[in-house]
Amino acid sequence: MRALILSGGKGTRLRPLTHTGAKQLVPVANKPILWYGIERIVAAGVTDIGIIISPETGEEVRSKTGNGDRFGARITYILQEQPLGLAHAVKTAQPFLGDEPFIMYLGDNLIENQLQGFLTTFQSEHLDALILLRPVPNPTAFGVAKLDEQGRVLELVEKPQHPxxxxxxVGIYLFTPMIHRAIAQIQPSARGELEITDAIQQLIRLGHPVKACQLEGWWLDTGKKxxxxxxxxxxxxxxxxxxxxGEIDGQSQVIGRVQIxxxxxxxNCTVRGPVKIGENCYLENCFIGPYSSIADGVTLQEVDLEHSVILDRASIAGIHQRLVDSVIGQRARLTAAPRRPKASRFLIGDDCQIELS
Structure with a gap:
């Protein structure tokens, strides 16, 4: 068994952050999103992993993630020159995948569940494809499945107007090498991509066993702020x-679950958890509220912050209003001038400098 993680694409929904970096490397709780998927795969016992990368961000993914040693895995990087669909990514990776079954995992997905149970089902029932499903309120934005009463997959449709x-x-699939034959028999969709939903639908037409399992825990596609x-x-x-x-002076107070x-x-700071603060940060006269992650090398002075993500080496000073629901990019500088509004929300890209007035 091998694994294929997709970490290409242009990340347009997370711009401006992804103008300067890969969306799969944006941190959640100070760890790149991509790494959670790698850890889930390794925990399921699969350690031979290929990662699809793009020309624009591939070197960053490679340099930050490495050869797999930190995860107990062996990582091979596979360049996809153009983002021509998920099935095209599988086609590009076919020399790496060979004749082995594999897990395909979209690198910007996060799930609560472990993968081992799904892997056991896939192997014990001798399936050619296993897909994971989750009820959503807006199915027109996703690939959607139609099932029969026994849970067998009847039809898959990509972003249907009438679901x-x-x-x-969910962006996690298990396949045997039969998927390569199915991909070879499909044509690009109206948007010019080889759709993995079309390839799975081809497996169904050819009579191959395809099953769906529903996730019990949470699932997030982290493509938006x-x-x-x-x-x-x-x-x-x-x-x-x-x-x-880290070091906390006598005027500071830490409440709840906090990592520093x-x-x-x-x-002279108050930190109310859950909060994660990275290494080599400096915080002065700040309140850091729940559900905030502050990456390495960040400087915060006179800041009231909660439910936000601050990336490496960002600097925020003199903001005398609460910052909420914000994502601040690497090395961004945020300062304040007089006569500020009462509340602000931000999605700020890397290397920005902003002054509020």
Missing amino acids: PSNLAL DDLLEANRLILDSDLTTNIQ GVGSKLV
């Missing part, structure tokens, strides 16, 4: 434990 159900395809913030909230809620390694990394210093 046959509210069951969206609000989804990113919700993923940060869920991870902090479920995984964070108290671990304070080595080399970080808090001066």
